[in-house]
Amino acid sequence: MSQFSDQTGYNQEEAEFKRREAEALAALRAKLDAQRAELKSPASRPANWMECPKCGNQLAETRRGDVMVDACSGCAGVFLDKGELDLLLSQSKGTVLGRLFGH
Numbered sequence: 001m002s003q004f005s006d007q008t009g010y011n012q013e014e015a016e017f018k019r020r021e022a023e024a025l026a027a028l029r030a031k032l033d034a035q036r037a038e039l040k041s042p043a044s045r046p047a048n049w050m051e052c053p054k055c056g057n058q059l060a061e062t063r064r065g066d067v068m069v070d071a072c073s074g075c076a077g078v079f080l081d082k083g084e085l086d087l088l089l090s091q092s093k094g095t096v097l098g099r100l101f102g103h
């Protein structure tokens with residue numbers, strides 16, 4: 001008999017999966033926050049730190065749900081640091097965004 005044959009077992013399996021997924025997301029979020037904090041150190045900043053690559057205006061960090069984006073006040077462009085797209089896609093399974101990036 002499959003473990004999925006009774007609804008209670010399935011619900012427990014689903015809850016465990018969601019708990020592990022939430023833990024993995026929290027760990028990735030913490031890692032990305034640590035990387036961001038390190039980049040904020042003046043010594044490690046490049047000359048064009050937080051300048052929009054499209055229009056040159058200043059980018060501002062903005063939190064959208066669990067994802068940190070760099071949003072431009074000039075052209076309204078939105079940029080993602082390495083790892084942020086993975087975090088976004090991990091929450092976008094089955095959505096247009098997920099399908100667009102192959103998840």
Ligand SMILES: [Zn+2]
Pocket residue numbers: 052053054055056057072073074075076077
């Ligand atoms: Zn811009």
